[in-house]
Amino acid sequence: MSTILVLNSSLSGEASVSNILVADTLAALKASHPGAKVITRDLASNPLPHLTPATVAGVRTVASTPAEIEARALADGLVAELNAADVVVIGAPMYNFSIPTTLRAWFDHVVRPGVTFTYEGGAPKGLVANKPVIVVEARGGLYSEGPARAVDFQEPYLRHLLGFIGLTDVTFIRAEKIGYGPEARDAAIAGAKAEIARVLARDLPKAA
Numbered sequence: 001m002s003t004i005l006v007l008n009s010s011l012s013g014e015a016s017v018s019n020i021l022v023a024d025t026l027a028a029l030k031a032s033h034p035g036a037k038v039i040t041r042d043l044a045s046n047p048l049p050h051l052t053p054a055t056v057a058g059v060r061t062v063a064s065t066p067a068e069i070e071a072r073a074l075a076d077g078l079v080a081e082l083n084a085a086d087v088v089v090i091g092a093p094m095y096n097f098s099i100p101t102t103l104r105a106w107f108d109h110v111v112r113p114g115v116t117f118t119y120e121g122g123a124p125k126g127l128v129a130n131k132p133v134i135v136v137e138a139r140g141g142l143y144s145e146g147p148a149r150a151v152d153f154q155e156p157y158l159r160h161l162l163g164f165i166g167l168t169d170v171t172f173i174r175a176e177k178i179g180y181g182p183e184a185r186d187a188a189i190a191g192a193k194a195e196i197a198r199v200l201a202r203d204l205p206k207a208a
């Protein structure tokens with residue numbers, strides 16, 4: 001493994017559970033792959049712009065105005081980072097039952113016809129070379145079981161988006177019940193850290 005792409009998207013800085021767990025994942029990856037290059041995008045402190053008419057024109061037609069050329073360069077750069085990565089680590093808080101808009105903006109720039117996906121025989125085909133993706137999810141409530149499962153628009157959405165561009169080797173690490181108080185938060189972090197250690201020991205050396 002030579003390159004690790006890290007995407008953080010929590011607004012909570014050092015208090016963020018997903019940031020803590022992404023840092024834990026990254027530390028473990030770096031320990032087992034000391035020479036790896038790390039590309040980090042903190043989408044909360046350095047948010048990508050929302051798509052604009054210039055973005056769509058620049059990316060989906062021939063970029064001609066300065067705004068279109070700039071938008072094209074940004075999108076191409078983000079795709080290049082993704083393509084260069086051997087492993088992708090994503091920190092994804094649950095916001096309003098889904099993902100932060102900053103993370104959604106990253107997908108908006110990266111999910112591009114003819115570049116990261118196409119259609120073949122009427123079926124979608126991802127164009128990004130498959131690679132391990134670890135998604136750390138932090139949620140205030142409990143969604144992996146029970147009545148709120150039906151309103152988890154975070155994990156199924158991320159699984160679909162990643163798979164749509166070819167990334168099907170996705171491991172979700174869940175830290176749930178963060179909003180239930182400090183003890184529940186600590187237990188969720190400890191459980192997620194143990195899961196990260198298990199996943200990295202089991203899967204990544206052969207997958208990456």
Ligand SMILES: Cc1cc2nc3c(=O)[nH]c(=O)nc-3n(C[C@H](O)[C@H](O)[C@H](O)COP(=O)(O)O)c2cc1C
Pocket residue numbers: 010011012015016017018019092093094095096097098138139140141142178179
């Ligand atoms: C804007 C916002 C929206 C949220 N929406 C939800 C939600 O829909 N469901 C939920 O269980 N928790 C929700 N939460 C709680 C977060 O998922 C929880 O605090 C989680 O730990 C956030 O991840 P982080 O600690 O990495 O920032 C929300 C928090 C914020 C700030």
